[in-house]
Amino acid sequence: MTPDLWVLLALVGLPFLGAAAVPLVYRILGERTAYFAALVALACLGLVGLLYGTEGAQSVDWVPALGIELRFYVDGLALLIATLASGVGVCILTYSGGYMHGEPGQPKYYATLLAFMGSMLGVALAADLITLFLFWELTSLTSFLLIGHYTTESSSQYAARKSMLITVAGGLFMLVGFVLLHAVSADALGSATWALAGEGSMLENAGAMREALESEGLFVVVLALLGIGAAAKSAQVPLHIWLPNAMEAPTPVSAFLHSATMVKAGVYLVGRMRPLFLPADAHPGSLELWTLGFAALGLLTMTVTAILAVAATDIKELLAYSTASHLGLIIAGFGFAGHLGAETGAFHILNHALFKATLFLVAGIVAHEAGTRKISELGGLREDLPITAGIAAIASLGMAGVPPFNGFYSKEFLFHAAWETGAASGGLYYLIPVVAVFGSVFTFLYSIRFLMLFFGEKPDELGHVHSPPVAMLAPPALLAALAAVVGIGGITGTFDVPLGPLEEFVGSVMHAVEPAGAEETSFHYYLPTTVTPWAIMSALTIAFGAALYPQYGRLHDGIRSLLRGPVRANWWYDTATEELNPTSTAVRDRVQNGLLRTYATWVAAAFAVLTFAGYVGASVDVPVPQEPATYLPLALTAVVLVASVTVFGDLSLRVATTVAGVLSVLALGIFAWAIFGLGLTPAELATQPPVVFVLALAAVAGIAVSRAPSHIAGVLTLSILGFMVAIFYILRDAPDLALTQLVVETLVLVIFLLVLDKLPAFYGGWDRGRMARDGVLSLAVGAVVTTTVLVTTAASPNEESVIARGLAEASYPEAGGNNIVNVILVDFRAFDTMGEIAVVSMAALSIVTLIALRERGETR
């Protein structure tokens, strides 16, 4: 039976609506908003209840153009996570009613928690990759806000930023994986899809997807990208480092997000993707690429973080590392092929949520009532908190994996799967079961240590510990009772009276994470009745643990003494984030040094390089004029230039005279060559001198500017250059241009003279290196511009197609004007002129503004 769409939408939407209503509700109910939120969660739990017994996908369009849907899918795995999110949510929100009494920022707290719950339900039910990503990131975001709940604490800020950096960045890696999957699905399914589960989805065509991934060489890449996303979210080594810091959040948040639900998202992803990457014929013990990746990652995390938990000094820190460790266990379970792996993961998700959420709530009671979370300051709490001690006993023995408590059974499955895998491949692979036992010994150790908070001597400093309010006691009691029921189910199961509904449910989860076509196995759990390698592994774990426990203090100190420098993943994170700040400033200072000179240099250089590359790339022929007469003015100009350098340069009289003599001879030679060699008539020659004179004078002025002794002299010489250009225009029959140039030159000269007074007379010395660099650069820019002019003036598009011709033809008959320049300006392209008029008026406005607002800016 397929689920109803409205139930799914209501389920995911309700918490968000609730969150939006919180500010209003808080005005009416005050601190009792907790119970309003718990009611919302309860309603969600009820809606999840309606989904039991259904399976299948439902969707509504979101971005139809891209084939993106809000698509939901219900199966065992989805129901398990959804039940945890809403069920644990009810407990947590109720508990918050007691715990958050008198705390700041409550409306924000409840709104964010509800929004988180909605996001988590979304993750559980999403069956479209983009829908999944949407809710995935929303869980990271709400987690960020909740970790930073105590906004003034710098440790909260540190923790929130760390979690955001790691989980959101991990999510982006996952997104790339999703995009790759989408691209591959085009080949595998005929048309690209974002649908993960349901009709026409990737999971339904897992075989084809796997083939396409392999044939395109993307199998490992996608696996790695999804793995990074899952590892970041589920705190797998070495990305586990954000989780212990996340304990800065209020304890209910730690219990809810950072143990029972949000951190399960990564695990969920691994479970969800398992049927896509595991071949259908995978069986317990078979060694797939998937297994190598995830079993290794999971076992490594399980062991490393269990060891770190033993080194913890704070009860929440201990529980945080323990959470990472158990998530590792689940990942390892899902990593193992076949039904054993599936059983491990599926069952441990449930068991872990039950005992860990309980323990966090217990830790909250301890911290709240005893006023400290330091392990060394706590002990003998049983006297003051008898009920809490009972609850803690059930949960921590489950965590330790002691029969018949709930955690024992799922750990037994792990041992079984590890053993099968090790035995099937033999040799070094026997390390797999060895590591599993090794890591579990530490799990046993810290679990017992946590339990011992309630036993032994009560330190004198502790004083009287109050009993917690019912709102804080009932939720952990309920969760512990459920954990106990699971444990009892194992005992009765041993006598063939299994806990039917539970086994069926876990079986459905298992089915969801098994590849289609895998051998159907039903799920049963019970206490070992025969001697098997995995039963021995369990026994060894407990035996070693019990033997080592008296040495706990030495172990604790020993591990702590090893945790220095680069051994810690935190060292890498802290170094990277701390080094980023000075690096950032160094980069900024080096690049943006505030000097216009640097900026202009780079702009000019980049211009020259890019343009030059463009010309070279297209193999442009630089047209060299063939007519010798062209060179005459150039040659003469060069002669005058050299002469002027001699005159303006700091050369001795003798050198200058010599150069002048040589140049005179050279000039005479050129004239002689022109007349006799090229056969130019003196009449032709007569047209040259004015041009030569004008250009030479302009060039001389250009040089003189750079050698001018004062600003005034510089500006005056500069204006010589400008006037020479104007005369050049006249010689070349462009009186309009000349007029414009003359006006501009005159104005510039006047303005310069007015302003120069205000400038310092002397700027400082010359740097030869910089001068050389600037010289080279200006030559390069000049060369590129010259090339551009030469190349483009040589181009000759067909005469009749050039638009100038059309404009000239139409100038009088159509626009009624004889001067084509005027007609273009005021008619053909009057629009341009309008824009330029705007520019001119703004220039006037700018002067008004600068004068009117002068000095006002000091305050900004």
Added chain:
Amino acid sequence: MATEQLVVAPLLVALVTAILTLVVHRYVRAQKAVSALGGVAYVGAVAMLIQRVRSGAGSHGVEGVLTYQLSNWGAPFGITLVADDLSAFMLGLTAVVSLLALAFSILYVDEAGQRVSYHPLYHFMLVGVTGSFLTADIFNLFVWFEVMLMSSYVLVVFYSGPRHTKAALQYVVLNLVGSAFMLLAIGGLYSTTGTLNMADMARRLADPASFGITLAPVLGLSAVLFVVFALKAGIVPFQWWVPAAYRAAPAPVSAMLAGVVKKVGIYAIIRLYFTVFANAAPMDLALPGVVGESTLAFFGPVLFIMGAASIILGGVAAVNRDNVDDLLAYSSIGQVGFIVIALAFAAGGVVAGWQAPEPYGSVAVLGLAAALVYSLNHALAKAALFLASGAVYESVGSIEFEDLGGIAGRMPLLSAGFFVAALSLVGIPPLVGFFGKFLVFDAAVNAGSNLGIGLALLGAILTIAYVTRAWNRGFWGERSEAVEQATPQYGLFATVLVLAVVALGVGVAFDPVVEAAIDAANAALETGDYIEAVGLEDSLTSDGGGH
């Protein structure tokens, strides 16, 4: 005919508003009212134009490409304005940002400043932006660039303090150098191809033999022009003016500069390089690292390198800035880098003809759509953030992080707006920023660019780093003295919130937006339609079939 005249409407509305605000500047209230009405009318004109273009109205029988000949002088002789899906997309984002920044200005800029010149300059800037998005004439483009430059120059120097003057000087010098380059390129292109009209140029470049054109110089000339556009877009190594100018300008102007004016550079790259130069007949390119015979084979790698450098420089430099505006300015450099690498993928797609899944069909379309959606995201989010920075300044009296702290508790509405906009920058769904990042990733994947994927990831992580740092320093933490004594400016907060809500709304209702972006990308690549819609004539004289 009425439909075609609508093309010039947004430009005229802005121009008339600019002039009217100048005329009534003695009456402050009237001036504000005229300015605000003009802003609303602009949005209305743009909305009508978009509606017409999207509903398929067109010129010369081409659906969705409206052209308008100024003074009815036929193309290519007169100046042509073209409104197609690409122009419509850019005008749409301009309209949204400009109206909100204007509303913010009226509440924020001091009375004296508003009276002197603020409103005319603001609307002139809008004129320049609008003209740039609409024109189909490269010299006319130069004119609008000048209008934009002149108005933005005065707006940068607006407060006229030493810091503002220095920033404005650098801004104007670098951009004037750019203008000189632009004139050089336009002159060169004119003498090489014999036309200024973009459609005509595209037509001639495709068939150089018929028009007696030598193609070889076009690559170098387009490189000169590229420098100008890169300078406008503020990408490395042309980013120099960005930080100081954004820091100096009044907050709403920074919002416009970062949100809209920068995008003019991006638009110009798309329009000229994808619509016009990419249409050129194949040419032999002999450069290392350049594979292909299209101009885009040259610009693809260039875009990629510049985009990569922008992402890294902007992202790294933004992390440790001392005040909000500096951080946002460097962030702009990095964010535009994302847009530019998407263009690089598109260029690669055009050259190699890579396919992409429906609805894109090709990597070229996907890359351009990614660039456009990212531009929209950056316009909305960065504008919201600059306005938020202005709102903080007006309320608290400082935007130096050392004076801030605990704003979230003191001014939750403003903080919510800032937070949402910052998340859009990071790319959190369902904000529009998510789709920007997502499409960039999709383009990188379909272009097979592993380096591109790595870069985009690095850039995104840097974004998280600086956004969270800003949040922790300014909005969380101990409430500073200044924040404690702040006077919240709720009118300003409202504009920030509206932009944040738009960023959310565009993401939630993303379908029409992505369709518009894909159509815009197709419009940019379908040079044939562009040429046909412009309706090139052979002569202006009546016997030649013209006027």
